[in-house]
Amino acid sequence: MASIPLKKNKNKAGTGSTGSFFRQWGMFFRQFMKHPGMIGSVIPSSATLVDRMLDQVDWRNTRLFVEYGPGVGTFTRSILDRLPADATLLTIDLNLDFVAYLEAEIDDPRLRVVHGSAADVRRFIKEAGHYQADYVLSGIPFSTLPDGVGTAICAETRAALRPGGAFLIYQYSRYVCDMLTPLFDDVSDSLEWRNIPPCRMIRAVKQDLMAQAA
Numbered sequence: 002m003a004s005i006p007l008k009k010n011k012n013k014a015g016t017g018s019t020g021s022f023f024r025q026w027g028m029f030f031r032q033f034m035k036h037p038g039m040i041g042s043v044i045p046s047s048a049t050l051v052d053r054m055l056d057q058v059d060w061r062n063t064r065l066f067v068e069y070g071p072g073v074g075t076f077t078r079s080i081l082d083r084l085p086a087d088a089t090l091l092t093i094d095l096n097l098d099f100v101a102y103l104e105a106e107i108d109d110p111r112l113r114v115v116h117g118s119a120a121d122v123r124r125f126i127k128e129a130g131h132y133q134a135d136y137v138l139s140g141i142p143f144s145t146l147p148d149g150v151g152t153a154i155c156a157e158t159r160a161a162l163r164p165g166g167a168f169l170i171y172q173y174s175r176y177v178c179d180m181l182t183p184l185f186d187d188v189s190d191s192l193e194w195r196n197i198p199p200c201r202m203i204r205a206v207k208q209d210l211m212a213q214a215a
């Protein structure tokens with residue numbers, strides 16, 4: 002799998018001129034029909050879910066934000082709207098069609114689009130010239146992943162986060178919580194009804210021992 006960003010379509014403008022609502026939904030639905038287990042949802046996340054997930058982030062102190070499973074960029078555009086000018090957004094998706102779509106649709110120097118598995122996040126962070134992430138946001142359907150992959154992704158994510166960093170997950174069930182609890186110091190979740198179907202918002206924090214000792 003390529004870990005090198007694909008070439009951008011320079012004819013496209015920034016996040017404002019993205020593909021139409023229907024084009025995004027059509028693309029998403031086609032990919033779901035092709036790979037139901039990998040996509041895990043028939044339609045993209047709602048605007049309310051996006052806002053509520055991103056409201057948890059301390060944007061001013063964010064230098065590297067990682068997004069797993071950006072799909073057609075439902076969260077990606079809103080992350081870029083909030084991200085500081087000198088920060089980086091690294092997106093990782095296993096589906097090459099989504100990677101190519103995102104590369105063609107969003108032209109932003111802060112965005113690095115990678116084709117690969119979230120299980121390799123530390124390698125991708127290193128290749129992007131960073132050491133650790135401040136936040137990792139995930140839309141990956143943990144309950145339909147092959148055996149062992151979910152646990153590996155959670156362990157790698159913890160290692161990839163800086164102390165005090167957080168793993169933010171939106172998911173239709175609490176299935177992933179059993180993988181997070183042994184690894185993270187603080188795991189909490191709540192429900193967002195304004196999504197089809199209603200969605201769990203899970204936050205797993207990697208404790209900052211230095212801050213605690215001070």
Ligand SMILES: C[S@@+](CC[C@H](N)C(=O)[O-])C[C@H]1O[C@@H](n2cnc3c(N)ncnc32)[C@H](O)[C@@H]1O
Nearest residue numbers: 042045046070071072075094095096118119140
């Ligand atoms: C439910 S879709 C989320 C799409 C979008 N973020 C949204 O909220 O509408 C799940 C995404 O996870 C991606 N995915 C599945 N397994 C993955 C893995 N191991 N690593 C990275 N991405 C993965 C799929 O290709 C798909 O883009």
